[in-house]
Amino acid sequence: MFGVVQEQLRQTLEEIRAARLYKHERPLASPQAAHVFVDGAEVLNFCANDYLGLANHPAVVAAAHDALARWGFGMASVRFICGTQTPHTQLEERLSQFLGTEATILFSSCFDANAGLFEVLLDERDAVISDELNHASIIDGIRLCKAQRLRYRNRDVADLEAQLRRAANARRRLIVTDGVFSMHGYLAPLDAICDLADRYDAMVMVDDSHAVGMLGNSGAGTPELFGVQDRVDINTGTLGKALGGASGGYVSGRAEIVTLLRQRARPYLFSNSVAPAVVAGSLAALDLVIGNQADRGRLFRNAALFRRLMTEAGFELLSGAHPIVPVMFGDADLAGRIAEEMQRRHVYVTAFSFPVVPRGEARIRVQLSAGHSSDDVVSCVQAFVDARSTARRALAAGHDTHD
Template sequence: MNRELQEFVGKEVASFKEQGTYRTKHVLQSEQAGRVLLDGKRVVMLGCSNYLGLASDPRVKEAAKQAVDKYGCGAASVSEVCGLTDLHHELRGRLARFLGTEDALLYPSCSTANAGVIDGLLRKEDVVLSDQLNHASIVDGCRISAADKKIYPHKDLGRLEGYLRDTGEAGLRMIVTDGVFSMEGDTAPLDRIVELARKYSALTVVDESHALGVLGKTGRGTIEQYGVGGEIDIQTGTFGKALGGAGGGYVCGSQDLVDYLYHRSRSFIFTNALPPATVAGALTALSILEEDPGLVQRLRDNTQAFREGIDTIGLKLLGGESAITPIIIGETPEAYAMASSLTEDGVFLGAVGYPVVPKGEARLRVQISAALTEDDLDFSLECIERTAKKLGVV
């Protein structure tokens, strides 16, 4: 390896270790569920986005197996040459109907969908207005786009309005926001964002990755929760979380929008189509969500029970409505130490520190699932309380 490169990466990795922020590469040895086998140990899983427990649902697994039998592992083609099976087209239609849009386009991931929308639609005379805490893939989409960028402080609609007022001469103006913010667990105020978009003739893009299957009475996301269905121009999201967890992303919107992206969105055009097994799993997960809204309620009940337990322990929580329940710890090494001590005790969760979140706001990023039983939740709360006391966090 190049000597200078070796020196650079070697020094950086050494500094992660010194600062206590070096991340272990865990090995998952079972399917995702309330309890999993991780690094040879049974642990309660509080660190993945299997919100509805569908990643290991027998119906989802069976659909994926049948798709492999019928279509093989994949079409070995990009979507727009010959990669799309009838299953892909069925998922496009079913998802669009579920989300109240005319059409949908499937991407390899939501990350590529976000980049494909922002870069695919905006030219240099356009402006993208993006929340400061939007997901990294939106940040990347803004970076590669030729448009002017205006980053507004988290949910600061005064600043957003100021930018909209100042950019009246621009071409397209695109407001892009996470529906649920992935590190905070809070939601974008879509009702007020829609009002601003209407007032200033801007278009709206909402990333529903952590909201689909989680928020709204029937799991249709932040858009349902705020009652703005039909008023958001573009929805993006993932199949890698509530809808079976296998990965893959989408863009939903009007027929013309989808047709345009089909011809112009680079991250759609220049990459392989989603594997049929992934598409079949997502289709079945979508059917389950449509037929059983009780699953969304179970997730909500679990989230509420967990939040009440953390409040009782005396730890500080962020978020509120979504299944992302960040527990503020403070300094990054403390959060990492607490997460690894909890794993030893049998509870796995993610720790997030600087520079992903501001200094002093390192956190345990708990993600609740409908797959967790009352026992799993009680056990986790006991371990969190014991570890927090042991490390002097409460």
């Protein structure tokens, strides 16, 4: 039987390659950082989620080493059987304090947190109203529940209100949004969203994976930035970006919601606990994040410098101030060729095209870090300029850039 299926799969893979949409993995030969080694060369890394440069911070690594020696390598169990150690509860308590919430529950990833949330809270009597650009994990999680599903245009408060009116007869209404939209760097207007939630008796959930640790006065994310921490009912987020860059995710919010998730969320009940070394490293990362204005300031200065220099060089950028900076090319072939040329110039970036972004909206998503120097930023911009010239000449001549 597989012989027939095998040929079909090979054909699909060839179609992906022919469309230049095939995703290649390039192993790093060094720890995650602003400078990494790839294919035997040191390159500038502008495509990681290590916004604060903590993934290889000495204090984080030391905490993980100590935990490995004291608490062991892995839990070999789920939380409610024998997979809970003191550091797990400490991290949940610290995250609640940091985020200003009542309770927190850890998951293996934020993808699992979002996957396990909706079917616990919502059934066929309820409605979920989701931003059209929400992360894939939110989309998949919503598919697992039986609630009425409504979408509103990205950050469009008027359209959100229209969808809330459509859900007027639902028992529960849950508005769901990313705090920062990962392919655009846009921020959700949480103050206006919470105003509508109050008016229509709805709950609010925010996935703050690309904001926690960076945005807000203390780094607590978009709810803090918009002054709505006490009005957001559910925060989900990750430990795998600014908070140390390892793995693990969480749901943080109303105590009753978190308690019910401990009883019924399938990814929590049926997945191994987060590894002790990751938990300890994340606790150390939180210590470095809290009150650390210097790293956040350097991060956003780098983002502003990059945006200014790229605009002056004639590139099309999506507007914003977040350290996610999409450089728009539209054509997937051009974006892919420029990314390849950048890597030949020892600057590591990644092109994104369909199905990660809509057709015709191919881009290179640049992500700045506090670990970058201003010279690193200038070098990245110059590589973009040079790569664009080479890629355009190659396309005009009708051959590959490496010919």
